[in-house]
Amino acid sequence: MPVVVQKYGGSSVADPDRIFNVARRVARAHDSGKQVVVVISAMGDTTDDLIALAHKITDQPDSREMDMLLSTGEIVSAALLAMALHKLGYKAISLSGRQAGIQTDNSFSKAKILKVESDRIVHELNRGNIVIVAGFQGITGESDITTLGRGGSDTTAVALAISLKATACERFTDVDGIYTADPRICPEARKLKDITYDEMLELTSSGSKAMHYRAVELAGVYNMPVLVASSFNENPGTLIHGGELMEVRNKVRGIAHDLDVAKITLAGIPNQPGIAAAIFEPLAIAGISVDTIVQNALAGNITDLTFTVSRSDLKKALEVIQPIARSINAREVVTDAHLGKVSIVGTGMQNTPGYAARMFSALYKAGINIQLITTSEIRITCIIDEAKVKEAVQALHRAFELEKE
């Protein structure tokens, strides 16, 4: 019998009514002749509530204990969903990450899945059970409980789908697919029928919250198609896959944006080997994630180096950077905390001239100044004023006619 893995996010199981809604959808998949494995997140704000509780105890909770604490949220929703399926007359069993055989390294709070020992899941499926797996968690070789960090439940679902050779991995949440831009700031945004792993990766790493980077990456490596759809309606979703796209190619596939960008520029620094390492190694050690890096070396041995971080990391980043700036005799350190990022993403863009020009022209006509530009094979990103991001997304959406199929 074909196996399908369905994943439901926290908002889809936020209360008993919604749990029954999920149970009915799961039951339908079962009735259609599939073996169904469900990966479930914690109910609504449970994880945030548990984090807040821990922070009432200590401002620096130990990560092993934090994982012990947070892992309970998904177990609660898994058990409740099993009960709801029983109530509807279906055989179902909930499994913790450990019982589902999710084995991880011991990087507490951001563990990586090492392998999936899926014997128990297979056994329960063959007994006629719908199997509900607590997402976001696994277990180390020493039987300690880990959590997988951000995007964890998505990653659990993709890993299980790969391990079980599922015919489909379906991710249900409160948005019903991948859009050409965020519909909340761009009313013309259109839902895509499908998208490639690479395009999806560029969208997520450029600010799209639709699905987490690592889950998309894992799906891409094993070529596991993932359907992104809504748990609240029957609208067709978006299929993330590695094959040929079904739609006629319009090279720009979507506009991503990010409102949380802060910029640090070290102006007038020596243009010599080792300088970049001297700057970015201490930032990495301090746990600060650097996004865009731009260095524009002009003639001579003096250059400017600019990088961006999330706004909440700016203060900490400056504390690391100031002494370094002094030691390398930087002329000055300039910051801007109120920036945003807008990107156009599409396979094959680099092979087709004119996309960059069309993007810059659209922004210019909208009166938007570009502070930084970076590109990848399938993405062009501009850093602009935070206040202009919404306008920029709308202008680019129109310029590339994304509202048309």
Added chain:
Amino acid sequence: MPVVVQKYGGSSVADPDRIFNVARRVARAHDSGKQVVVVISAMGDTTDDLIALAHKITDQPDSREMDMLLSTGEIVSAALLAMALHKLGYKAISLSGRQAGIQTDNSFSKAKILKVESDRIVHELNRGNIVIVAGFQGITGESDITTLGRGGSDTTAVALAISLKATACERFTDVDGIYTADPRICPEARKLKDITYDEMLELTSSGSKAMHYRAVELAGVYNMPVLVASSFNENPGTLIHGGELMEVRNKVRGIAHDLDVAKITLAGIPNQPGIAAAIFEPLAIAGISVDTIVQNALAGNITDLTFTVSRSDLKKALEVIQPIARSINAREVVTDAHLGKVSIVGTGMQNTPGYAARMFSALYKAGINIQLITTSEIRITCIIDEAKVKEAVQALHRAFELEKE
């Protein structure tokens, strides 16, 4: 190094402040040169809240899923207590029932501990950790999570103390020991310095809520002394043990009472073999717990049989009993739902004449009518009007001078 097992109930960890209170007590035991294992209940009303949540999904939750759900409560409090100890500068680690090696049968919701594989606990203690174990839970041979039912965390603590050959098992709760009677209804009630396992068993089975029957029984079988004391003050508690009592013996050690008694009498039934089985087997199959049974066979072949159940079981018991009563030609079925129970408990009572007489006389002088009498080796119980229970406890406390040491 000596090992001590401390158990803290749900009211002792109901909020972050109380968790820190527990952490400081645990830290003191550690500072005094002991290896400390802490068994912890779920915070405050957590278990009741989870049960209520399950009942929003279904009125008959599957017991395996219920155990999966309920086991999370103790894991949350264990992780939080570990964090609190870290904050105070102590090494500590939380363990789930499974990680602590609590192996049970697969009677979900009322599992029995089969054995304790305490290697992990010993390893963590030897690494200098205070070990915090989630109480009330274990794991079956198939890695399914079980809960131990009522009194579960007490039982976990006693089982761990036995397995670790602890020098002491200390149970902290919101009452600071075992009293000669319930202080809420008998102001003269006096706290006992110590009590034997047998006396404690009679007290708990006669209505005292101080500690659960099965935990006392387990402690008695392995002769593990248990200290019952308060987590909110430093008052000396009561030691439950199997040796000679430290106090000069006053044969009556305590008065137990129970306000939840309903009586069913089958009047005018044949006094012949097999009748009792015909009545009590169907009750057992229906899951109704029968407490006191009294049959007073007079001359002739007709007798009366009376038994008591908890008030909430009366309706169900009658549904079972009515057809049986008709089939054995009982003259009538009489019930009384408003009864209570008062017991005097003390080792050696049966060897010393006059205790029963003194009890009946005290009740008579207080104008209290006795409906039923039953006795064990170390207990005499009278079933009386519910409305008279408080008065009866006070009268008996005075009659046996329990306020005096």
